[in-house]
Amino acid sequence: MFTFGRRALQLTSFSTSAAQADGALQGLAVDRSQGTALYDAIVSASHSLGASAHPGRVIVLLTDGRDVSSLASLEAAVAAARQADAAVYPIGIKSRDFDP
Numbered sequence: 001m002f003t004f005g006r007r008a009l010q011l012t013s014f015s016t017s018a019a020q021a022d023g024a025l026q027g028l029a030v031d032r033s034q035g036t037a038l039y040d041a042i043v044s045a046s047h048s049l050g051a052s053a054h055p056g057r058v059i060v061l062l063t064d065g066r067d068v069s070s071l072a073s074l075e076a077a078v079a080a081a082r083q084a085d086a087a088v089y090p091i092g093i094k095s096r097d098f099d100p
Contacts, residue, residue, distance in 0.1 A: 002048075004041035006069050010048065038067035042077035042088065050084035057086040065092055065099040 001011045042059060049057040059081065067074075081088050092100060 008041035039070035039077040046080035
C-alpha cells in the first residue's frame with residue numbers, strides 16, 4: 001500500500017491480509033507539507049506490483065488529479081503501469097483544486 005503527499009511512501013508490502021491493510025488505512029494522516037507526488041506514487045506502486053508474484057495487479061488511486069511535486073512525468077507513470085501490467089482506477093475527489 002502506498003500513500004502520497006509531497007512524496008510517495010510505501011506503507012506496507014502487498015499482502016492478502018485485511019488486518020494489515022486496515023491498520024495502514026487507520027494510520028493515514030494528512031501531509032502538512034505542500035505538494036502532491038501523484039505520478040511518483042504510480043511509478044512506485046507499479047514497480048512494486050511488477051516485482052510481486054500476486055496476480056491481479058491493480059492500482060486504486062484516490063486523488064484530486066493535481067500533481068505538483070513528482071519527479072516522474074505523466075508519461076513515465078503510464079509507462080510504468082503498462083510495464084507492470086497494472087490497471088489504474090482513479091477516483092477523483094472534486095474540490096477547488098480538482099484537475100481531471
